[in-house]
Amino acid sequence: MTATLARPATPPPRTARRALLSWPVLVGAAAVGIVVVGLSYRLSAHGAAPSAYYAVFWLGMLTAVLPTAARILAPGAGSRAGAVALLGVLTFAPKYLRNPFAPAYHDEYAHWRQAEDVLELGKLLRPNFLIPIVQDYPGTSALTAAIARLSGLSVWSSGQVLELAAHLSCLFAVAVLARVHLRSERAGGIAALVYGLNPSFVYFDTQYAYEGVAIPLFLWVLALTSLAARTPSRRRRYALVAASVVTAAGAVVTHHLTTLFLLLLLAGVAVLATVGRRWFPAERVGVWWAVLGGTVLVAGGWLAGVASATVAYLSPYFGGSVTQLQAMAAKSDTGRVLLAPSVQPLWERGITALAPVVVGLLALRALWLLRRHPRALPVDTLALMAYGLVYFPAVLFLLAPSGAEGARRSWAFTYVGVALIAAFVAERPRRSTRLPFRWVALGAVTVLLVGNVGGGLNDPYRFPGTFRWGTDTNSASAQARTVAEALAREAGPVRVVADRYTALALIAYGGIDVATPSVGFPAAQLVQTGNDPSRELAGMLVGSRYDYVVVDLRMTQEPAFNGDNFGSTDPLQGRATPRAYVDRLDAVPWASRILTTEHVRVYRLDLYQLGQTLRSGS
Amino acid sequence: MSTVVLRPRVVTLTVAALVVAVCALPSTPLVLPVVVGVAGWSAARLVLGSRADANDAVDGTDAVGGTDDGLLRATLPVVLGMLALLGSVLLAAVLRWRIDTPAITVAAGMVALGLLGAARWRTFLPTEGGESADSARRESLHAVSRTTTHRIGKACARVVGAGLVLAAATAVAIALRPVPVERYTQLALAPAVALAGAPVAARPDAAVTLTWTVTGYGGPQDGQAPPVAVTVGGAAARDLRVTVAPPSAPDPATGAVDVRPGSVTFRAPTTEGLYPVHVTVADATIGATLKVAR
Numbered sequence: 001m002t003a004t005l006a007r008p009a010t011p012p013p014r015t016a017r018r019a020l021l022s023w024p025v026l027v028g029a030a031a032v033g034i035v036v037v038g039l040s041y042r043l044s045a046h047g048a049a050p051s052a053y054y055a056v057f058w059l060g061m062l063t064a065v066l067p068t069a070a071r072i073l074a075p076g077a078g079s080r081a082g083a084v085a086l087l088g089v090l091t092f093a094p095k096y097l098r099n100p101f102a103p104a105y106h107d108e109y110a111h112w113r114q115a116e117d118v119l120e121l122g123k124l125l126r127p128n129f130l131i132p133i134v135q136d137y138p139g140t141s142a143l144t145a146a147i148a149r150l151s152g153l154s155v156w157s158s159g160q161v162l163e164l165a166a167h168l169s170c171l172f173a174v175a176v177l178a179r180v181h182l183r184s185e186r187a188g189g190i191a192a193l194v195y196g197l198n199p200s201f202v203y204f205d206t207q208y209a210y211e212g213v214a215i216p217l218f219l220w221v222l223a224l225t226s227l228a229a230r231t232p233s234r235r236r237r238y239a240l241v242a243a244s245v246v247t248a249a250g251a252v253v254t255h256h257l258t259t260l261f262l263l264l265l266l267a268g269v270a271v272l273a274t275v276g277r278r279w280f281p282a283e284r285v286g287v288w289w290a291v292l293g294g295t296v297l298v299a300g301g302w303l304a305g306v307a308s309a310t311v312a313y314l315s316p317y318f319g320g321s322v323t324q325l326q327a328m329a330a331k332s333d334t335g336r337v338l339l340a341p342s343v344q345p346l347w348e349r350g351i352t353a354l355a356p357v358v359v360g361l362l363a364l365r366a367l368w369l370l371r372r373h374p375r376a377l378p379v380d381t382l383a384l385m386a387y388g389l390v391y392f393p394a395v396l397f398l399l400a401p402s403g404a405e406g407a408r409r410s411w412a413f414t415y416v417g418v419a420l421i422a423a424f425v426a427e428r429p430r431r432s433t434r435l436p437f438r439w440v441a442l443g444a445v446t447v448l449l450v451g452n453v454g455g456g457l458n459d460p461y462r463f464p465g466t467f468r469w470g471t472d473t474n475s476a477s478a479q480a481r482t483v484a485e486a487l488a489r490e491a492g493p494v495r496v497v498a499d500r501y502t503a504l505a506l507i508a509y510g511g512i513d514v515a516t517p518s519v520g521f522p523a524a525q526l527v528q529t530g531n532d533p534s535r536e537l538a539g540m541l542v543g544s545r546y547d548y549v550v551v552d553l554r555m556t557q558e559p560a561f562n563g564d565n566f567g568s569t570d571p572l573q574g575r576a577t578p579r580a581y582v583d584r585l586d587a588v589p590w591a592s593r594i595l596t597t598e599h600v601r602v603y604r605l606d607l608y609q610l611g612q613t614l615r616s617g618s
Numbered sequence: 619m620s621t622v623v624l625r626p627r628v629v630t631l632t633v634a635a636l637v638v639a640v641c642a643l644p645s646t647p648l649v650l651p652v653v654v655g656v657a658g659w660s661a662a663r664l665v666l667g668s669r670a671d672a673n674d675a676v677d678g679t680d681a682v683g684g685t686d687d688g689l690l691r692a693t694l695p696v697v698l699g700m701l702a703l704l705g706s707v708l709l710a711a712v713l714r715w716r717i718d719t720p721a722i723t724v725a726a727g728m729v730a731l732g733l734l735g736a737a738r739w740r741t742f743l744p745t746e747g748g749e750s751a752d753s754a755r756r757e758s759l760h761a762v763s764r765t766t767t768h769r770i771g772k773a774c775a776r777v778v779g780a781g782l783v784l785a786a787a788t789a790v791a792i793a794l795r796p797v798p799v800e801r802y803t804q805l806a807l808a809p810a811v812a813l814a815g816a817p818v819a820a821r822p823d824a825a826v827t828l829t830w831t832v833t834g835y836g837g838p839q840d841g842q843a844p845p846v847a848v849t850v851g852g853a854a855a856r857d858l859r860v861t862v863a864p865p866s867a868p869d870p871a872t873g874a875v876d877v878r879p880g881s882v883t884f885r886a887p888t889t890e891g892l893y894p895v896h897v898t899v900a901d902a903t904i905g906a907t908l909k910v911a912r
Contacts, residue, residue, distance in 0.1 A: 027780045031787035038791020045796050081689055082776070089784055097791050122716035124707070142707035142717075143700065146726065149719040150650040165700065172693040179683040179690075188682070188689065220697050227685065235743075236685055239665040243698070250701045253708065464795065478800040482835055482873065489872075490809045547815055586905060589892050593905045594812035597804045606815050609907065615891035616851040 021071040023082060030086055033064020034093050041097055044463035050343035053463060057094075058348075058450060064090045069445045072189040073426070073438060080189030084175055087196050088168035095206035096164075098464060099473075102156060105461065106472040107209035109508040110134050115144040115155045117511070125306070129514060130507045136307035139254025140210045159208040166216045167206055171196055173219035174416060178423045180226045181381040191423035197445065198415035199355075199452035203462060205412055214255030215412050218262050221248045222384070222416065225266075225291045229283040229380060241287055245294030252299045256310045257406075259299050261413040265387055266292040272383040280379040288380065348454040355451030356395055358444050359418055363389060366421045369428050377424070385424065388417020408456065460561065469552075470560025475501040479597040480552065484510035486595060487548070487602060497523045497541070498550040499565040502600065506550060515546050517566045524566035527551055530581050532588065538607040549591065549603040551582050589614050630738045634731055641727035653726045658699020660733035664740055665698070666691060702729050801836035804874075805902040817909035818895070820886040825857075828906065829881040832899055833874045839865045844900035848882050850908065851893040855884035886910050 019025070040057035044050075068090065071083040098104065103112045110130035117126040118141045126141075128134040134141075140162070147158035171192040178184075178191030195201070205212045221244050228240035252259045270288040277285060303310060342349075366385065370376065377385075391414040397407035426441065453462075460471035468474040480502050487494065488510035495513045498506055503514040515523040521540055525533055526549055533541070540546075555565050556579040564570035565577065582601075585591045589609040595602040633656055640652045666685050681687050706725040707717060715721040808829040811818055820826045828848075832839065843862040848855035861883075865876035882897055886908060893908040 023776060023780070027783050031783050034784065034787040035790050035794070038788075038794040041791070042794040042796065045798075079688070081692065082780075085777075086780070093788065093791075097788070097795075100792055118717055122718055124711045124717060138708075138711075139704055142711075143704050145717055146703050146707050146722050147650060149722045150653065150726065151647060162700075165696065169693065169697055169700075172689065173697075176687065176690050176693065179687060181683070183683045185682050185689075216697065217701075220694075223690075227683075227690070230683075231685055233667075233685075236665075236667060239667075240685075243661075243665045246701060247697070250704055253704070478835065479802055479804075482804060482833075485872065486804065486806065486833075490806075491813050586896070586903075587894065589817075589894075589907055592807075592812075592907055593903065595804065595806040596902050596904055598802050598902075604812060604815055606817070606907065609817070609892065612892055614851070614894050614907075615887070615889065617853050617887065617889075 021067065021074060026067050026071055026083065026086055029067045030064045030090055033060045033062075033090065034097075036060025036063060037094055038097055041464050044465050047466045050459070051345050054345050054348060057463075061090075061094070061449065062446060064093075065449060066442060066445070069193055070438065070442060072186075072193045073441050073445075075186070080175075080185060080192075081172075084171050084189055084192045085168055087193060088171045089164075091196050091202050092164055092167045092206050094462075095203050096160065098203075098462070100160075103208065103508060104473045104476060105207045105209070106504065107131065108207050109504045111140055111144075111209050112156060112159065113508045113511065114141040115148070115159065118142070118145045119148060119155065129512070130504070133256065133307075133309060133313045134210065136309060137210055137254055137256060139250060140208075140213045143213065156208070163206060163208055163212050166213050169216035170201075170205075170219055173216055173223050174419055177219065177223040177226060177384075177416070178420060180223060180230060181377070181384070181420060182423055182427055184423075184427055187423040187427045190426045191419040193445065194422040194448070195415055195419040197448040197452055198411050198418070199456045200408060200412040201415075202453050203457045204408065210255040211258065211409065211412065214251045214258035217247050217251035217254065218258050218413065219416060221251065221262060221291065221295075222265070225287060226283075226380065226384075228291075229285070229287040237284070237287065241290050241294070244291045245298065248291065248295040249298045252295070252302050256307065256314060257409055258413075259295075260314070261410070263292070263295060263299060265384075265413070266295060268387060269380050269383040272386070273380045276379040276382065280377070280382060281375055282379045285380075343459050344454060348450060351447055351451040352454035353451070354447050355455060356392065358447050358451075359391060362418070362422050362425055362444075365425045369425065381420065385417050385420050388414055388419070388421050390414045391418055411452075467554070468561055469554045469558050470501060470562050470565070472501065472504065472562070475552075475554075475561075476505065477552075477599065479600045480505035481509045483550065483595065483597060483600045483602060484508075484512060487550075488512060491548070494548055495544065495546045496548040496550055497526055497546055499527070499552060499555055499560075500567060501555075501560070501565070502550055502552045515544075517569050519569055522569060522571075524570050527581060527585075528566060528570060528572045528577060530578070530584060532590070532610060533607070535610070538590075538610050541605065542607050547605050549585065549605060551585075551601050551603075553579075553582065553599050553601070556582055587614070626738070626741065630734060634734055637727055637730050637734070641723050649723060649726075653723075653730045654699035654703055655695070657702035657726070657730040657733050658695035658697070660730070660737040661698035661702060662691065662695040663737040664733065666694070667740065702726070702733060705729060799836045803839060803900070803902065804833045804835065805899050805904055806831055806833070807897075807904045807906065811906055817892060817907040819909050819911065821912060822886060822888045822890065822910055824886050825883055826886050826895075826908065827881055827883045828895070828897060829879065830897060830899065830904060832878045832880070832902075833868060833872065834865065834876045834878075835874050838875050839878055841865070844878075845898075846880065846882060847898045848884055849894075849896045849898075850884065850887060855882070855895075857883075857885045859883045 037057055037060035040053045040060060043053040043056060068083050068086050072080050103109045110128055111134065113130065114126060114128050114134050118124055124138040124142055125135055143162050144155060144159045147153065147161055148155050151158065153161065174195040175188035175192040179188035205215055224240050224244040224247060228237050228244060231237045231240060248262060251262055266288060270292050273282055273285045273288055391411065394407045394410045394414060460468060460474045465474050467477065484506045493511050493513065495515065496506055497515045506512040506514050517524040522537060523546065525537060555577045557576060559574055559576045564573050585603050586593055589612040590607050591603040591605055593601055594604045636652060637656050640646055640648045669686055703726055706729045707722060710717060710721045710725040806812065811828060818826065846860045846862065848858055862880040863878060865878045868874040868877040880899065887893055887910050890910050890912065893910060894905060895908045896903050896905045
């Protein structure tokens, strides 16, 4: 065979549109967009007006993402794997640029410390003072430790490699899932694109924490189980079921909430598919039951043997949020305030409100199409799409303080159903529509991207900025870190009472156990009142060996951005700590200031001196 | 069309030798990609089988959404490879090995070799039609066309090129961020007193010495000795003597620029009781409780 025969004599003419969506153009646009996002961070770090850095941020993101989205949405066959991978990199970049070299988010401190402890002590399941439940879910720390040891990278860089791999894997899992259910390359690309627009995808799930590692496993379980249900070869089907259960086991040892969502979804699909096969076409329903059974066994074993504290850890979120929603329905004032004072520009908030509307329109369109062709899809596909509708009631839980966190975390799971709905709608043939599909689709992508990111994490999480007391991210200071390291070096892994922002540095960089104040253990009284601690509290502090108090004087200068310095039992909610409350620690016999910087002070407690009188004069 | 002919047995043995070699070599950057790659590829092969005997496509031409789907076969090995790595660490923990480089390397290598062997074993299983898919004695040869290798090479070049461009853009974006440098000092009481958790004991009118250090971060401390003041019970200390050393190099592990040790010696009050002592160095103050008793 000669070269002249292998190729056409004249290559087909390249249209301008194809050239615009060529790989070099996509990569070039992505590179420019990433640099512009970096510029927006520079502006925010210098304290520029929020309207300026928000606008520059979205200029960069849209420059980068829209050409890639257009490539994925383009009609016709052809692999979209490159564009999907590029989308993964682009949705990872903003969080990576936010703090490329060290932890900054609350959960990142906990997981970074966990991986450091695993490597330092050579054992999994180490206690975690920031998020105690992390101890029982060693998947993230084990993988980070392995990557660090086998590659020679630092723990933080290894975590970033792990998160990037997991992030890309999410999109490919959704693409495979949609290809399995809708039998189309384009559907796979569109599903991955829409999943990549979910509210947690750009910032929350890209942080170095267990969700980001477990969610792709959740998605791969769905993809492999769906594939198994459609595989005629028995041997391959069994192998795929086994692979699904092993993947589910990976999720079980990595993250509790992902396990819970996985179990609920597998059970939901299995039940719906069993019941619905009387009316709809069905693939092998037994596969879903087999994977559910395997996952239940693994999860049950893990809960019973290792992670028995999980139930107690998760139950307040569910019970509390339902109670709060009921209270709100009864018009009490326990809820959160939507559109509360924020530096977020009004236009971004408006687009945030528009995002559920777009998803709603997609769902209505899917219902309309299914009404006309009710047997167009197998029942497990319908069940997964129905699961996507859970997105809408979850939005309600944003209003409840305890439910907001869970609602936000549910999006990463429910959006897989939304992605299938969108891919199904986009793949259906349209009859003589005058709407330019591509532009409508790109408009919807813009709304979902801007709106969902806007509805995710708040400004201090998204943008670097000048020091702002009471945020997890922008309250971090070198002083707190060096004090933590000095205290750990001189005193070892001691127990400390500190505000929850300084606590991040103390735990992460010092391995120090910081008290968690509660109604029964009101440790915050040491700093948040002008009185000596009660005898009862002093007894608890001495008995539990809480021998130090660390205070950051910036808590006296402004109220905490997050509303409190010591959690929900802080007696000074919404207020700055009076300076006199901190300074009085220099004038009591039971505390001595042993270390100080401009802002951070460390006091050694000697509560046996409580009630003694200090003399004056030398 | 020219082809490269691969013998599965030779390929398996070569890959196994590669795994053993990278695990045996001390700290090579190849360990991670080789171990994860081999484990993932083998596990995917174990689950999906080889493309040649795939018969699950919807029709003869379209493999999308089936076990022969190219995207599935390209991405599943990465996921299964990471799961194998996780399983390796958990295995080491179950065996009560210390989680360190040798343990992780050995466990990951063992898992990769085990999966490689299992994937190879799968090719010997009879197909569901009853025929032997492959046999140890007479294995079928796998031909890879040069067109395929050329296509894969081109795709790899595109990916590497894009990776380099995006990495450069990321580096530029990071460089745009200002790097804030906090310049401050940290004044600390000597650990022997600071960590005792009890008042400093002294007899009336006895000499009391407290030592301290000032550690500079973000920039060097002033070369001149800082002013030092001491109060006992709110009044100026009696017979105060101050010693301040010049700044010296700190322990590199602390990340500090310099460290300046110093001490104060003064007379304890003549009356018994508990007294607050405050030592002020420049504009920073630390303190202790002084217990005067006979």
